[in-house]
Amino acid sequence: MKKSFHLFYIFIVSISIVVLPSCTKQKGCTDNTATNYDSEAEEDDGSCTYNAETDVEIHFSSMVGTESLVYNQEYTINGRKVKFTRAQFYVSEIHLHQADGDLVHLEDKYLLVHGEEHAYSIGKVASEHYHGISFSVGLDSAANHSDPSTYAADHALSSLDPNYTHWNWNSGYVFIRLEGYVDTTAAANGDADFGFFYHVGFDEFKRDIDLDISQDLVGSTAEIGLEIDFAKFFLGVDMRTENSTHSMDNMMLAEKIADNADDAISAE
Amino acid sequence: MLTMQFQLSKNINRLTNAGVIPAFVSFFLLLSSCGKDELISDTAYNLEIPKGFPAMDIPLDNQLTVQRVALGKKLFFDNILSRDSSVSCASCHLPEYGFSDPEQFSKGVEGRSGFRQSMTLTNVAYNTLFFWDGGATSLELQLLAPIENPGEMDMNMPELIERLSNNHEYPSLFREAYDREIDPFTITRALAAYERTLISGNSRYDKYMYHEKNDALTESEKRGLEVFNSSRTNCSQCHSGFNFTSFGFENNGLYEYFADSGRARVTTLHSDVGLFKIPTLRNIGVTAPYMHDGSLTTLEQVIEHYQAGGKLHENKSPLITGFQLTTQEKTDLLNFLNSLTDYEFISQTAE
Numbered sequence: 114m115k116k117s118f119h120l121f122y123i124f125i126v127s128i129s130i131v132v133l134p135s136c137t138k139q140k141g142c143t144d145n146t147a148t149n150y151d152s153e154a155e156e157d158d159g160s161c162t163y164n165a166e167t168d169v170e171i172h173f174s175s176m177v178g179t180e181s182l183v184y185n186q187e188y189t190i191n192g193r194k195v196k197f198t199r200a201q202f203y204v205s206e207i208h209l210h211q212a213d214g215d216l217v218h219l220e221d222k223y224l225l226v227h228g229e230e231h232a233y234s235i236g237k238v239a240s241e242h243y244h245g246i247s248f249s250v251g252l253d254s255a256a257n258h259s260d261p262s263t264y265a266a267d268h269a270l271s272s273l274d275p276n277y278t279h280w281n282w283n284s285g286y287v288f289i290r291l292e293g294y295v296d297t298t299a300a301a302n303g304d305a306d307f308g309f310f311y312h313v314g315f316d317e318f319k320r321d322i323d324l325d326i327s328q329d330l331v332g333s334t335a336e337i338g339l340e341i342d343f344a345k346f347f348l349g350v351d352m353r354t355e356n357s358t359h360s361m362d363n364m365m366l367a368e369k370i371a372d373n374a375d376d377a378i379s380a381e
Numbered sequence: 382m383l384t385m386q387f388q389l390s391k392n393i394n395r396l397t398n399a400g401v402i403p404a405f406v407s408f409f410l411l412l413s414s415c416g417k418d419e420l421i422s423d424t425a426y427n428l429e430i431p432k433g434f435p436a437m438d439i440p441l442d443n444q445l446t447v448q449r450v451a452l453g454k455k456l457f458f459d460n461i462l463s464r465d466s467s468v469s470c471a472s473c474h475l476p477e478y479g480f481s482d483p484e485q486f487s488k489g490v491e492g493r494s495g496f497r498q499s500m501t502l503t504n505v506a507y508n509t510l511f512f513w514d515g516g517a518t519s520l521e522l523q524l525l526a527p528i529e530n531p532g533e534m535d536m537n538m539p540e541l542i543e544r545l546s547n548n549h550e551y552p553s554l555f556r557e558a559y560d561r562e563i564d565p566f567t568i569t570r571a572l573a574a575y576e577r578t579l580i581s582g583n584s585r586y587d588k589y590m591y592h593e594k595n596d597a598l599t600e601s602e603k604r605g606l607e608v609f610n611s612s613r614t615n616c617s618q619c620h621s622g623f624n625f626t627s628f629g630f631e632n633n634g635l636y637e638y639f640a641d642s643g644r645a646r647v648t649t650l651h652s653d654v655g656l657f658k659i660p661t662l663r664n665i666g667v668t669a670p671y672m673h674d675g676s677l678t679t680l681e682q683v684i685e686h687y688q689a690g691g692k693l694h695e696n697k698s699p700l701i702t703g704f705q706l707t708t709q710e711k712t713d714l715l716n717f718l719n720s721l722t723d724y725e726f727i728s729q730t731a732e
Contacts, residue, residue: 258518260519260521260522260569261525261565262521262525262538262564262565262566262568262569262570263442263566266564271565272525272538272565273538273539273542273564273565275539279525280516281517281522281525281526281529281530282512282516282517282526282530282647283514283516283517283646283647284516284517284518284519284522315649360649361645361646361647361649364649
């Protein structure tokens with residue numbers, strides 16, 4: 114009886130050896146940013162060690178001229194009363210510039226920046242001094258035409274983001290979306306009661322922003338302070354007559370708004 | 382690798398010392414953990430590709446299974462997808478009308494009207510661009526539009542997910558089909574999986590053409606096929622191939638001025654103004670009204686439009702120049718077009 118049991122153990126063990134190799138994985142550090150990255154490892158065993166890193170947030174101060182942006186509050190832009198009900202844009206291709214000229218690319222990091230939320234985590238970077246940050250307002254073609262349903266719920270490009278804005282009838286994201294009310298009277302002496310919307314999409318309207326900062330991003334967390342002056346998105350725009358675009362129906366206006374992103378966003 | 386095997390077998394040895402049952406349990410646990418990446422419980426769906434049709438490209442992340450197709454079908458016919466639970470996909474894509482809508486403009490929630498004719502879903506998965514203007518670039522992406530558009534189902538994903546998750550049937554169906562929770566991915570994949578099965582290749586024309594049944598078409602229909610293929614009418618230049626479409630876009634001279642700019646709406650190119658998707662002609666006999674705006678109500682009117690050569694427009698296809706047909710030839714052409722109806726396809730039901 115006992116002997117047959119032993120034979121049975123051996124049988125099971127030998128089957129395990131035959132069957133299991135397909136699912137046993139070599140363990141080690143699988144993170145290629147770690148100092149002890151093991152390129153042969155297939156399964157991470159938690160052994161990775163790293164240089165010191167800092168969790169970085171970008172803090173966007175949303176302004177309209179010299180005042181803070183609050184939705185539904187009245188401001189004056191280009192001599193006209195204006196209220197915002199929505200002001201947002203997608204940010205991608207974030208790079209931090211190191212002192213030696215190297216660029217740190219925060220891969221697969223996308224932000225959906227909107228007027229009433231200010232802090233956005235961009236993840237961990239090596240703790241050191243940085244002298245610049247660059248990013249795109251808008252998305253590269255691949256991301257722009259990707260499927261929103263394929264992203265995890267907490268990803269900025271997911272259709273579950275509360276501010277998600279995607280043209281489902283012309284597959285692509287709305288890079289910049291500005292909506293609200295403007296006074297359209299000829300003498301600019303009325304109320305902000307005419308609805309405006311600027312929906313800027315299309316690959317060609319992605320704009321690259323390059324800002325100088327001089328900052329030590331060290332310690333466990335650090336913050337990069339940037340300012341958005343939403344009034345500057347309307348530089349050269351006559352909001353009385355130029356007050357709506359879905360991009361394709363007014364490409365010139367969409368281009369103006371896109372071009373203004375560079376003026377609207379600055380380092381604090 | 383060798384060390385790993387050694388360690389595992391050592392572990393199992395240790396377990397075997399403790400008794401037979403733990404050994405068994407551990408063995409099966411180890412096995413099941415290996416299979417986690419694969420869907421082992423699903424039944425492959427046998428997609429029947431008709432003779433004369435090419436193989437279908439199916440995305441790797443949405444291979445067809447019986448469970449996925451069944452789930453997608455249930456969703457397709459379920460009003461739960463619309464904000465006020467008043468319409469389903471099938472409200473505007475009715476099987477008996479070749480998965481299109483006899484109304485000129487379909488009605489969404491609260492009776493809201495669209496501005497284009499509902500397109501047939503006949504062989505829809507063979508398209509690479511969707512809608513009359515080609516604005517959506519995959520079947521899965523296309524699905525977002527009817528669900529989210531205010532004039533159609535006026536739904537948003539977070540609410541739809543909540544609604545489906547609270548339903549007594551859907552959560553387990555999603556788990557069985559995709560082994561994951563209800564989310565935008567699984568909703569769009571399931572619907573697309575079902576739509577890939579909307580294959581129509583069993584008309585009398587197919588029996589004649591691909592199944593050597595010479596008497597499947599009448600003499601009149603055979604003559605109509607010749608008229609259709611002739612360089613006189615040029616019909617088959619655009620309505621070409623197995624699905625009677627080049628899958629391209631053309632301006633057919635319907636108007637001098639197009640209120641709906643068509644393909645230009647998504648490309649912004651002047652050269653695309655008035656260009657619309659060349660639709661398949663399969664099931665054309667039951668998908669009236671015709672054209673992107675449903676402005677022609679009968680096939681006779683459509684033939685007359687092409688016979689006359691259309692209106693002047695700078696983007697009009699050079700193939701549309703007008704032609705002469707005798708009354709008999711026109712009847713033959715009409716009869717041929719009606720032979721493209723696949724009665725098996727259009728008799729599908731929700732069950």
